[in-house]
Amino acid sequence: xxxxxxxxxxxxxxxxxxxxxxxxxxxxxxxxxxxxxxxxxxxxxxxxxxxxxxxxxxxxxxxxxxxxxxxxxxxxxxxxxxxxxxxxxxxxxxxxxxxxxxxxxxxxxxxxxxxxxxxxxxxxxxxxxxxxxxxxxxxxxxxxxxxxxxxxxxxxxxxxxxxxxxxxxxxxxxxxxxxxxxxxxxxxxxxxxxxxxxxxxxxxxxxxxxxxxxxxxxxxxxxxxxxxxxxxxxxxxxxxxxxx
Amino acid sequence: xxxxxxxxxxxxxxxxxxxxxxxxxxxxxxxxxxxxxxxxxxxxxxxxxxxxxxxxxxxxxxxxxxxxxxxxxxxxxxxxxxxxxxxxxxxxxxxxxxxxxxxxxxxxxxxxxxxxxxxxxxxxxxxxxxxxxxxxxxxxxxxxxxxxxxxxxxxxxxxxxxxxxxxxxxxxxxxxxxxxxxxxxxxxxxxxxxxxxxxxxxxxxxxxxxxxxxxxxxxxxxxxxxxxxxxxxxxxxxxxxxxxxxxxxxxxxxxxxxxxxxxxxxxxxxxxxxxxxxxxxxxxxxxxxxxxxxx
Numbered sequence: 030x031x032x033x034x035x036x037x038x039x040x041x042x043x044x045x046x047x048x049x050x051x052x053x054x055x056x057x058x059x060x061x062x063x064x065x066x067x068x069x070x071x072x073x074x075x076x077x078x079x080x081x082x083x084x085x086x087x088x089x090x091x092x093x094x095x096x097x098x099x100x101x102x103x104x105x106x107x108x109x110x111x112x113x114x115x116x117x118x119x120x121x122x123x124x125x126x127x128x129x130x131x132x133x134x135x136x137x138x139x140x141x142x143x144x145x146x147x148x149x150x151x152x153x154x155x156x157x158x159x160x161x162x163x164x165x166x167x168x169x170x171x172x173x174x175x176x177x178x179x180x181x182x183x184x185x186x187x188x189x190x191x192x193x194x195x196x197x198x199x200x201x202x203x204x205x206x207x208x209x210x211x212x213x214x215x216x217x218x219x220x221x222x223x224x225x226x227x228x229x230x231x232x233x234x235x236x237x238x239x240x241x242x243x244x245x246x247x248x249x250x251x252x253x254x255x256x257x258x259x260x261x262x263x264x265x266x267x268x269x270x271x272x273x
Numbered sequence: 274x275x276x277x278x279x280x281x282x283x284x285x286x287x288x289x290x291x292x293x294x295x296x297x298x299x300x301x302x303x304x305x306x307x308x309x310x311x312x313x314x315x316x317x318x319x320x321x322x323x324x325x326x327x328x329x330x331x332x333x334x335x336x337x338x339x340x341x342x343x344x345x346x347x348x349x350x351x352x353x354x355x356x357x358x359x360x361x362x363x364x365x366x367x368x369x370x371x372x373x374x375x376x377x378x379x380x381x382x383x384x385x386x387x388x389x390x391x392x393x394x395x396x397x398x399x400x401x402x403x404x405x406x407x408x409x410x411x412x413x414x415x416x417x418x419x420x421x422x423x424x425x426x427x428x429x430x431x432x433x434x435x436x437x438x439x440x441x442x443x444x445x446x447x448x449x450x451x452x453x454x455x456x457x458x459x460x461x462x463x464x465x466x467x468x469x470x471x472x473x474x475x476x477x478x479x480x481x482x483x484x485x486x487x488x489x490x491x492x493x494x495x496x497x498x499x500x501x502x503x504x505x506x507x508x509x510x511x512x513x514x515x516x517x518x519x520x521x522x523x524x525x526x527x528x529x530x531x532x533x534x535x536x537x538x539x540x541x542x543x544x545x546x547x548x549x550x551x552x553x554x555x556x557x558x559x560x561x562x563x564x565x566x567x568x
Binding site: 108 | 440
C-alpha cells in the first residue's frame with residue numbers, strides 16, 4: 030500500500046534520513062520504533078508532504094506522492110495524527126471533527142459527514158460529552174482521541190500515528206492502544222505507528238522497523254523484534270514498563 | 274439640549290460604523306493568519322478614491338462602480354498577499370506585521386501619485402430630505418453607512434461561525450501545520466483572508482466618503498481607530514469590534530462636541546492604553562481563549 034524506497038531527507042546540511050526503505054501492507058499495523066532524534070517524525074512528515082525528500086521514491090496506492098502537497102495527500106487517503114496532537118485548541122470538539130472532513134466537505138455530503146461524526150462519537154463516547162467544549166480544555170488523553178477522531182473524519186485508508194502515547198498516563202496509553210487495534214479490526218484501517226514506547230507498539234503491530242540515527246537497522250515481524258536481544262537491550266529495558 | 278446630544282450621537286454612530294468595519298477587517302486577517310494587517314486603513318481609502326474614480330471620473334452607473342471598486346480592492350489585497358506574504362521563506366509574525374506597514378506606505382505613495390493630495394467626494398447614494406429626530410438631523414447617507422455595516426457584520430458572522438471555509442480559516446491561524454494535515458490549503462486560505470479584508474475595508478470607504486470626504490492619507494488614522502475597536506472588543510471577536518467601533522465613534526464625537534474638537538483623536542488612543550493596561554484580552558474574549566492562542 031505504501032512503499033518507500035531509498036528515501037533521503039536533508040535538513041539543511043544535516044542528513045536526517047539515510048536511504049530508508051519501508052513497506053506497509055494493506056490492513057497491517059506497522060510500527061517504527063527508535064529513540065529520540067532517530068528521525069521518526071521527520072519520516073512521517075515526509076510521507077504526509079510537510080517535508081520534501083531529496084532522493085528516493087514514495088509510492089502510495091501505485092501513485093508517486095513525493096511531489097504532492099499535503100492537502101492532495103490527504104485526499105489520496107493518508108491521514109496524519111501529528112506529534113503533540115495539534116488539535117485546534119480555540120475551536121470546540123465538534124468543529125475540530127468537522128474540519129477533519131475538510132477534503133470532502135460539501136453541502137451535498139453534509140448528512141454523510143454528520144453520520145461520520147456520530148460514528149466517531151460512538152468510538153470515543155467521551156468526545157460526545159465534550160462536544161461543545163473548546164478542544165484546548167480537554168485532558169491529554171481526550172485530545173489524543175480527538176486528534177485520532179479528526180484524522181478518521183478524512184476517511185483515510187492509511188493512518189499515520191506519531192507518538193500517540195506521548196505525555197499520557199500509563200493507563201490512558203493502554204486505552205489509546207486498545208483503540209488503535211480496534212480501528213484496524215473494525216474498519217480494516219492500515220496503520221503506521223511511530224513510538225518510543227517500543228514494547229506497547231510491538232505488542233499490537235504486525236511488522237516492526239527499528240530506526241537509529243536516520244537508518245533502518247532492523248526489521249521483521251513484530252513478535253520477533255520483541256524477542257530480539259539487541260532490541261530488548263536498547264529499547265525495551267527490563268521491567269520499566271512491564272505493566273503496560 | 275437633547276437635540277445637540279442626539280446630533281453628536283448620530284455623527285458618532287456614523288464614524289463608529291467605519292471604525293467597526295476596519296476593526297472587522299483586522300479580525301479577518303488575524304483570524305486566518307495571526308497577522309495584524311496595518312495596511313487595513315489604506316483599503317478604506319482605496320474604496321473611497323476608486324469609487325470616486327469610477328463614478329465621477331468615468332461616469333459609470335452606481336452599481337457598476339461599486340462592483341469595480343470592490344474588485345479593485347480585492348485585487349490589491351490579493352497582490353499584497355501573493356507578493357509580500359507568500360514569498361517569505363521563514364514566516365515570522367513580527368516580520369509579516371512590519372511588511373504590512375511597508376505595504377501601507379507604498380500604497381499611500383501610489384494613491385498620492387495618482388490622486389494627488391486633495392480630498393474627494395461624490396454624492397450620497399440616495400437623494401432626499403434628511404430625517405429629523407427631536408430636532409437632530411440624520412442624513413440619509415448615515416443610514417446607509419450603518420445599514421451596510423450591519424449587513425457586513427451579519428454576513429461575516431455567518432461565514433466564520435457556520436461555514437466550513439470560515440472555520441478552516443480560523444484553523445489556519447491557530448495551527449497551520451495541523452490545518453495542512455486535515456487537508457486545508459493554508460496558502461490559499463491566507464490569500465482569501467487578505468482579499469476578504471480588503472473588500473470589507475473598501476466597502477467602508479465607499480459608504481463613508483459622501484459624508485466625510487476621502488484623501489490619500491486618511492489610512493493610518495483609520496487603521497489606528499479600527500485597531501482600537503478590534504482590541505477593545507478582543508482581537509478576533511467581530512462582535513467586539515462592532516461594539517468597540519461604535520463606542521469609540523460616539524466617545525469621539527461627544528468629546529469633540531462637549532470638550533474640544535482637538536481632543537478627538539486622543540480619545541481612541543487613551544482608550545487603547547486603558548484597555549491594554551486593564552483588560553488586554555478585550556471585552557468579549559475570555560482569558561481561556563487568550564491562552565489557547567499563541568498571539
